[in-house]
Amino acid sequence: MIWPNHSTCIYQSYLLYVNSNILSYREIIEEYSNAIRKVATELFQSFSLIMRMDKESLLGLHKQLVQAYRVNYYPPCSKPDQVLGVSPHSDTSTITILMQEDDVCGLQIKHNNEWVPVNPIPDALVVNVGDVFEIWSNGKYKSVEHRAVANYNKARISYASFLFPHDEVEIEPLSHMVDSKTKQQLYKKVRYGEYLRSSMNEKNGGQSTYPDG
Numbered sequence: 001m002i003w004p005n006h007s008t009c010i011y012q013s014y015l016l017y018v019n020s021n022i023l024s025y026r027e028i029i030e031e032y033s034n035a036i037r038k039v040a041t042e043l044f045q046s047f048s049l050i051m052r053m054d055k056e057s058l059l060g061l062h063k064q065l066v067q068a069y070r071v072n073y074y075p076p077c078s079k080p081d082q083v084l085g086v087s088p089h090s091d092t093s094t095i096t097i098l099m100q101e102d103d104v105c106g107l108q109i110k111h112n113n114e115w116v117p118v119n120p121i122p123d124a125l126v127v128n129v130g131d132v133f134e135i136w137s138n139g140k141y142k143s144v145e146h147r148a149v150a151n152y153n154k155a156r157i158s159y160a161s162f163l164f165p166h167d168e169v170e171i172e173p174l175s176h177m178v179d180s181k182t183k184q185q186l187y188k189k190v191r192y193g194e195y196l197r198s199s200m201n202e203k204n205g206g207q208s209t210y211p212d213g
């Protein structure tokens with residue numbers, strides 16, 4: 001059935017940003033990005049300690065902490081059970097920080113082979129573990145498979161911030177996350193830029209919107 005492609009709205013949003021003399025729009029995006037960076041920095045520091053590393057280790061592994069931002073718009077849909085807002089995928093980022101609306105559901109994660117809604121908690125952000133985290137942790141922390149569904153009478157907007165390493169960084173399981181007995185390393189070493197390109201081709205037939213899978 002015909003249903004507006006949500007990525008159109010991302011594109012429009014981007015054009016608005018680059019062409020805009022509306023200073024407040026730029027300022028809001030910049031302020032939001034800076035705030036998200038602070039949250040991400042604190043998260044990486046805590047995750048480093050949880051993973052028995054120095055506080056700054058995960059940040060250091062990124063060489064440069066790259067950040068991208070996407071706005072997803074899901075218009076109301078007369079047949080929500082026949083369409084998907086966003087098809088099932090995992091994010092190719094290290095983590096994704098998602099702000100969703102307080103009163104509209106849409107995000108679902110795959111858990112025990114079932115789709116489970118991630119219902120919004122007012123004023124809370126959702127943090128998804130992405131592919132890079134899964135690789136560094138040798139599969140201990142899984143990159144969550146997720147999708148977004150449409151609603152019959154309500155539009156929904158979500159704001160996704162992707163945090164990921166510089167293209168040149170080689171990613172592979174951290175040695176201390178590999179079982180010392182089995183020594184089984186579940187992922188091969190790969191340059192992040194290469195990983196990104198090949199997963200775009202594999203996961204979405206090359207149609208993916210950078211940097212998400």
Ligand SMILES: O=C(O)CCC(=O)C(=O)O
Pocket residue numbers: 070072086091098100106107146147148158160212
């Ligand atoms: O809209 C959502 O809740 C999910 C969006 C998403 O998965 C993405 O942008 O990668």
Ligand SMILES: [Fe+2]
Pocket residue numbers: 089090091096146212
């Ligand atoms: Fe996603």
